[in-house]
Amino acid sequence: MSTENPGFNTRAIHAGQAFEPRTGAVVPPLHFSSTYAQDGIGGLRDGYEYGRGGNPTRDSLQEQLAAVEGGAHAYSFGSGLAAEDSLIRAVARPGDHIVLGNDAYGGTYRLISRVLGPWGIGNTPVDMSDHDAVRAAVAANQTRLLWVETPSNPLMKISDIAALAEIAHEAGALLVVDNTFASPALQQPLSLGADVVVHSTTKYIGGHSDVVGGAIVVNDAELAEKIGFVQFAVGAVSGPMDAFLTTRGLKTLGVRMAKHSANAQAVAEWLTGRPEVEKVLYPGLPEHPGHELAKSQMSGFGGMVSVQFAGGEAAARKIAESTTVFTLAESLGGIESLVNYPSEMTHASVKGTELAVPVNLLRFSVGIEDVEDIIADLEQAFAAL
Numbered sequence: 001m002s003t004e005n006p007g008f009n010t011r012a013i014h015a016g017q018a019f020e021p022r023t024g025a026v027v028p029p030l031h032f033s034s035t036y037a038q039d040g041i042g043g044l045r046d047g048y049e050y051g052r053g054g055n056p057t058r059d060s061l062q063e064q065l066a067a068v069e070g071g072a073h074a075y076s077f078g079s080g081l082a083a084e085d086s087l088i089r090a091v092a093r094p095g096d097h098i099v100l101g102n103d104a105y106g107g108t109y110r111l112i113s114r115v116l117g118p119w120g121i122g123n124t125p126v127d128m129s130d131h132d133a134v135r136a137a138v139a140a141n142q143t144r145l146l147w148v149e150t151p152s153n154p155l156m157k158i159s160d161i162a163a164l165a166e167i168a169h170e171a172g173a174l175l176v177v178d179n180t181f182a183s184p185a186l187q188q189p190l191s192l193g194a195d196v197v198v199h200s201t202t203k204y205i206g207g208h209s210d211v212v213g214g215a216i217v218v219n220d221a222e223l224a225e226k227i228g229f230v231q232f233a234v235g236a237v238s239g240p241m242d243a244f245l246t247t248r249g250l251k252t253l254g255v256r257m258a259k260h261s262a263n264a265q266a267v268a269e270w271l272t273g274r275p276e277v278e279k280v281l282y283p284g285l286p287e288h289p290g291h292e293l294a295k296s297q298m299s300g301f302g303g304m305v306s307v308q309f310a311g312g313e314a315a316a317r318k319i320a321e322s323t324t325v326f327t328l329a330e331s332l333g334g335i336e337s338l339v340n341y342p343s344e345m346t347h348a349s350v351k352g353t354e355l356a357v358p359v360n361l362l363r364f365s366v367g368i369e370d371v372e373d374i375i376a377d378l379e380q381a382f383a384a385l
Helices: 006-014 056-069 081-090 106-116 130-141 161-170 222-236 240-250 253-271 289-298 312-320 371-382
Strands: 073-077 098-102 121-125 143-149 174-179 195-199 215-220 277-281 304-309 338-340 362-364
Touching: 006 056, 006 253, 006 304, 056 081, 056 215, 073 081, 073 143, 081 106, 081 143, 081 195, 081 222, 098 106, 098 130, 098 312, 106 121, 106 143, 121 130, 130 143, 130 161, 130 304, 143 161, 161 174, 195 222, 215 222, 215 304, 222 240, 304 312, 312 338, 312 362
Parallel strands: 098 121, 098 143, 143 174, 174 195
Antiparallel strands: 073 215, 195 215, 277 304, 304 362, 338 362
16 A cells, blocks of 8 residues: 555555556455475575465455554454464463453353363453452452453443553553454554454454454564464464455445444434333443443444343343344344344353343344344334234
């Protein structure tokens, strides 16, 4: 890119995507090779020797990811949890501690508590909006990472990234922000003081429910070197086809997020005041407790809406199984609308803990279909109650 200070969509389309010089192909070719010819022993061509260590298609995606997050270094992994695991192994050791939100994604908590816990990594869940409690939890332990999702999954809590960065840095810890729900199109945590951004690129970045992946983006070169070493040593890299599909999705992230956000806002407003609904959790609503904070650190409110139903568990289950435009499924962030019952699906691993999700809650990933059809689908599902 020759443009000085390009905007988000320009970076998303052009970073790491130079045309192929031999033929002029506008889309860079896919590199499937697992190994690379050497010009003599140790004579590498552009540093490539083996697919686990480097691949031109993955490198292009990593350049693109760094550009859209405003970071200096990015790494692409086989899944979001593979990225999280590699990050923790790169910076934490037995005896270290992680302070995380008390409404964290179930898979993240399972990784930290059940996989890394026996390895000697401790954790304390805490309400990220209570800064005194966060500061106390960080100070009480040998805290290496302060881990926050904002908006959180699925309770849609908004956390103050700049304030949490200050708390983490006072204690010599790193602030990790899971930016999956907002995506880099709507939120730039590194610019607000975060040290690390993690993503499940399966979600909005890939955007089409056809590829699984994860990413880490950082600015610090020393930290990047540690993460890169673990990625190489452990090998949880994204394959070339996965990297290509993620790159293709990322190019349209900006326009998709604008439509996701507009549709979700309309859905949240339609849900508000319905007799079947106990509470609508969406930061774009003025009554949401994090609304003003979200306005200050996000450029849009995103496509995720969570709803608690007055009819309890039975009502939530009935609606989840009565939609037709919304597909009942795991995951989120695709162009199609999805509905999820977190208590038994994405967050089943935290049942019985303080991270447990209310049984009357559904999580809606609002797609980019015509909003009139999305709302009509909800209306007919509500009529089934």
